[in-house]
Amino acid sequence: MTDLVDTFTQRGDLAHLALFLWASSSSLLAVQALRALAASSRRFDDFVAALSRFNDNLRRRS
Structure with missing residues (x-):
């Protein structure tokens, strides 16, 4: 999981990472x-x- 986070942080796609985590947690719920x-x-x-x-x-019975 940390490799995935490192890949996103190196490219500057933190918004995409946040969106992915939000969508994953929403789907799980x-x-x-x-x-x-x-x-x-x-x-x-x-x-x-x-x-x-x-x-x-x-x-x-009745």
Whole structure:
């Protein structure tokens, strides 16, 4: 990583380096947010399925 930074600093492209780091970190945060959203959706689906099984059991007993 330091070789990459040295290359950019020697050429004077610090703005490009900063933009690359910003874009990389933003993309990483977006991926993490989407993973958390997918996990939340799976947990909600599991909850709805369990609730449906519970309701089916109650209907059979009645």
